Amino acid sequence: MKITNFWSSIDKINFILILILGLLGVLLSYSVNQNFLFINRHSIFYIFSLLIIILISQQTDKNIRRFSLFGFIVLLILLTCLFFFDYEVKGAKRWLKIYSFSFQPSEVIKPFFIVLSSWGIAQSIQGKKYFLATTFIFFIILITLVLMQPDLGMTILIASTFFCQLFIAGLPILLVIYGLLLIFSVSLFAYFFLDHVKSRIDSFFGNADTYQIDLSLLAFKSGGILGKGPGQGDLKEKIPDANTDFIFAVAGEELGLIFCLIILIIILSIVIKTLLKVLKVNNPYKIIAISGLICSFGLQSLINILSALGMIPTKGMTLPFVSYGGSSMLATSILFGFLLSLTNIKNNE
Secondary structure: OOHHHHHHHOOHHHHHHHHHHHHHHHHHHHHHOOOHHHHHHHHHHHHHHHHHHHHHHOOOHHHHHHHHHHHHHHHHHHHHHHHHOOOOEOOEOOOEEEOOEEEOHHHHHHHHHHHHHHHHHHHHHOOOHHHHHHHHHHHHHHHHHHHOOOOHHHHHHHHHHHHHHHHHOOOOHHHHHHHHHHHHHHHHHHHHHOHHHHHHHHHHOOOOOOHHHHHHHHHHHHHOOOOOOOOOOOHHHOOOOOOOOOHHHHHHHHOHHHHHHHHHHHHHHHHHHHHHHHOOOOOHHHHHHHHHHHHHHHHHHHHHHHHHOOOOOOOOOOOOOOOOOHHHHHHHHHHHHHHHHHOOHHHOO
8 A cells, every 4th residue: 555545635634633542632631640651551552553554544445344344253252252251341241352452342442333323224225125134133142241231321332323324324214213213222221120220320410429520620620721840740649540541631731721622623623524425425325324323423522521520420531532442442443444545535436
C-alpha cells in the first residue's frame, strides 16, 4: 500500500480529526499518571491503533464483511468463555486476563456486529427476509451475553445502535418501538436484580453515595476556563477510574473548559462530517453501516461525557480514543477503520 494512494482515497478531514482526538488522549494519559511506563504504554496503543485504522481503511467492502464475520464469531466465543473463568472486577466478568493485560470482548465486538447487522438488514430490504431473522437471533445472543456479565451500559449502547440502524433502514416503526420497550424492560430488570446498577441509579437520584460524581463535578469547578495545568490536578488521585470513565473530568480540572470544548467540537465534527458523507451514498448497506458506526461512537462519547457531568447515572464507559485502555482503543480504531473504508472513494460502487 502506497501512502499516496491511502491519502488520496480517504476522508482526509475525518482522518485528521481522529488523529487529533487520539493525541489529546495521549496528553491526558500523562496528566492522569506521570509514570513514564504508563504514558509509554498508552502511546504504543495509540500508534498501534493508527496502523489498524490505516490498514482497515484500504480494505474492500467484501474484505470488511469477511473480517467482521470472523471477528464477531471469535469474540462471541470469548464472551461465552468469560463465564468459565474466575477473573472479576467489581463483581463483573467483562475481562479476559492475559498476563498484565486485560481484554474486554464486549467492547471490541461492537463494530463487527454493526457491519454484519447492516449487511443483514440491507439484504432483508432486498427481499431476503431470513437475513433479518438471523440478524435478530445474533443480536439477542449478543446482548444476553453482555447483560449476564453484567454490563447494562454496553447492553443499552449495542441495543440503541441496532435499533438506530433499523430506523435508518426504514423498517416498520413498530420494530423500533419494540426495541425501545426492550431497552426499558432490560433497564428495569437490571435495576431490581443487579445491585451495582441499582446503586448507580440510586446515587444519581441522591438516594445513595455520590462520591464519584461529587468529585467529578468538583474537578470541573476547580479547573475553571484554563485549568490548573497538565499534571497539576489533585482530584484525579481520588476519583475512581479517573483514567477511563472520568477522563473528561481530569481534562476539566487540569486543562479547563476550553480544552473540554475542543474535545466536544472534534467529536461533533467527526459525527457531522460522517453524516454529511452518508447523504452522498446510494448503497443501502453502506448507509446503514456508516450510520450505525457513527451512532455507536457518538452515543458512547455522549454517555461518558454526560456521566462525568452528573447528568445521567454512571455507566462505566470509556470516552472513545481518549480514555486509557487497550480494548477501548482497539475497538475505536476498528470502528474508525471501517468508517474510512466505507467512505473510501476507491470503494464507491
